[in-house]
Ligand SMILES: [Zn+2]
């Protein structure tokens with residue numbers, strides 16, 4: 310594909326910015342949580358209406374899968390935007406602040422929807438020369454609700470053959486994620502693991518309650534729980550390879566009711582992060598071993614529950630390099646960064662990347678006159694995303710699809 314097409318894409322994205330800003334602000338005012346985002350879905354359907362796409366409304370979630378079929382035969386490429394917001398108040402003071410109590414688009418998913426809807430417009434306008442198809446995935450429930458997994462289970466990837474019966478399998482999948490950790494329009498990614506797995510840990514230590522003045526007649530679960538917390542940190546630093554790291558954070562420890570009662574139980578809750586499935590399972594085993602060992606040393610019993618969250622998000626090496634390379638043409642080489650290491654946050658786009666080679670790329674949204682080190686981060690009640698970044702985002706989404714399809718055999 311000659312590069313002038315990319316220049317045109319950026320120009321056209323500029324023209325689409327006012328519409329993208331309108332849509333983004335509308336979503337920002339009326340954010341929705343979880344796997345059912347009906348208002349957001351309606352706005353998405355409205356914005357795609359005139360584009361003549363094959364739209365599938367999912368039923369287990371409010372997900373929307375929209376298929377654009379080009380005039381020329383070829384495979385299918387998937388582009389993802391997530392649609393949900395977070396359960397938190399907004400304190401940005403913006404005039405388009407959330408009108409919904411305790412709900413805020415603090416992770417920029419409103420910008421993702423607006424950018425992907427814009428990209429759909431850019432790509433639909435190129436239908437006559439498009440080689441293959443583009444599947445637009447609008448997915449709710451990214452913030453811990455496994456929305457992508459639900460959409461996969463509902464057959465997202467089972468795209469039909471072309472009208473003449475030629476198969477058109479999905480050969481690539483791409484997602485952008487807005488971040489305040491980079492300046493407006495900067496694209497950052499890396500080949501290999503880009504985001505961590507995230508599992509929830511709940512440990513319950515059960516001893517024997519009694520009078521706080523006579524601990525020897527009880528089995529006090531509190532010091533045992535404290536010992537487990539310390540031992541978990543030793544396990545992580547001593548038994549896990551620093552170059553294939555893990556984070557185990559105990560974020561809550563709860564026990565007891567008053568000063569003169571030894572309680573029967575103590576609870577420890579936290580999160581487990583890893584950037585390889587190997588380390589992830591090694592840490593799970595280590596936590597069980599350590600908790601059981603410490604508890605049994607003190608004649609207490611323990612239960613360890615690990616709720617599996619999102620797997621590690623692993624970018625394909627070729628797909629990530631392809632995205633970064635394209636970004637050099639779209640935003641300029643000085644605005645592209647190859648991340649030295651993964652980010653310990655998690656993403657359910659990981660489920661898509663387990664099935665289709667592809668990549669997730671970050672798109673910076675902190676204005677250039679602000680310091681990214683001190684800017685309110687994603688998930689902050691004060692986070693601010695510069696809407697100008699959506700120009701690069703729309704051009705990137707569309708460019709990744711076009712170039713992917715043009716370089717397929
Ligand atoms: Zn988030």
Ligand SMILES: [Zn+2]
Pocket residue numbers: 416417418451486
């Ligand atoms: Zn997010």
